[in-house]
Amino acid sequence: MTRPRTMPVTLGRRRFLGGLTGTAAALGLAACGVSESDDDGGKDGKGGKGGKDAGTRSLKTDNGTVTVPAHPSRVVATVNYDALMLLDLGLVPVGVPDGTALKTLMPAESFAELKDVKTIGAPGAPNAQAVAALKPDLILDQFYKDKTAPLAKIAPVAYYEWGTSGALWHEQIAKIAKAVNREDRLTATRRQYEQRCKEVRTTYKKQIAASTWASLSGGQSGKFYLGSPLLTVMRDLGLQIGAGIPAKEAGFVEKSYEELDVLDDCTVLLYAGSFDGPIPPPTQELLDNKLFKGVRAVKAGHAYPVKHYGVATYTFANGAVDEIEAVLKKL
Known part of the structure; x- marks a missing residue:
């Protein structure tokens, strides 16, 4: 996969989801999207190929092969x-970084499942005592x-560079599923997603054929970002x-407000929202900009x-499918 050429990828992700306390956002997608992933689940109801092993198993990670519990x-x-x-x-994890559970x-x-989980310190600065406890x-x-x-002195660490x-x-997520030996659960979840995408592609075939889309979010100092992890879902639809x-790129492609005419071919725009509360401030600043209000899709009332x-x-991903389906119904 190629990545955006106009900005450092990691920096763009961190700015985009700054509310995630310093983590990087999800990466982009290849044109094939999710539907061509080929993770294989086990048949024992407990995970992948190691599901029937007792005790421990060897796991290949980006920090070498580590010995981990079977389950x-x-x-x-x-x-x-x-x-x-x-x-x-x-x-449900037994420990998470500070600031993980945010409405x-x-x-x-998801918030309900994570809100009472013990915290282990800021992302990138885990407290060994808190982890050991x-x-x-x-x-x-x-x-x-x-x-x-x-932290490997406390328990095996499975590291997967992202x-x-x-x-x-x-x-x-396929790597994480293998680490915790729940590949069968992942397979079932992935298939549900693929089925939803198929249903929406079929039901709204005409609307899809007649529209052109982009995803975007606000940036800093008069900048905005084209593309996001949402493109995985958009392309699968x-x-x-x-x-x-x-x-074949997902962003984040950095642009200035003066370059908003790059959206002239789009009939629908999707921008970063919030689950509980106002639109993220950088994106709200973009929405309030006079140049943005003059964009074709915005003037037509098709920015969501x-x-x-x-x-x-x-x-x-499934939640995004539901939101995009709601937009398709309006076209």
Whole structure:
């Protein structure tokens, strides 16, 4: 996969989801989207190929091969996305970074599951004492290899580089599923998502064929970002994406307000929303800008907030499908 050429990818992600306390946002997608992932679930109801093993198993990670429990149950998430991915797999972590449970950034159901989970310190600065007190049997990380490596004295650490790897969000969750031996759960969840995409593509075939879309969010100092992880869902739904986002790239492509004419070919715009509370301030600043109000799709009344903008799990992806379907009904 290629990545946006106009800005450092990690910086763009961190700015976009600054409310996630320093974690990076989900990465972009290839044109094939999620539907061509090929993770294989086990048949024993407990996970993948290691599901029937007793005791421990060997797990290949980006920090080498580590010995982990056959069926981890007390898992510490050292970044926010670990926690959300675990929820997709039916596993509530026993520890999460400070600021993980935020009503503005996740569905109410996810917030309810995470709000009382013990915290272990800021992302990138885990408190070893706090982690040890939770007696974890596995520790997950996707961004802070050097910071979490010492935690291996407490429990095995499964590290999967995301910030610079170019991996897609569904590829990352597949790794997490393997780490916790719940690949069967992931397979079922993925298939539900694929079925929803198929239903929407079929039901709204005419609206999809007659429209061109883009996703965007506000930036700093008169800038905005074209593209987002939401593009994984948009492309899986067969939506035509505006020319401002290069093919097979998801963003974030940095533009100035003076370049808003890049959206001239779009008939529908989707922008970053909030689950509980106002639109994120950088995006609200964009919405209030006179130049933005003159954009074709905005003048036509077809610019819509999307709560599930930061897609990184199938829960978010399915929520985004529902929101996009609601927009398609208006076209």
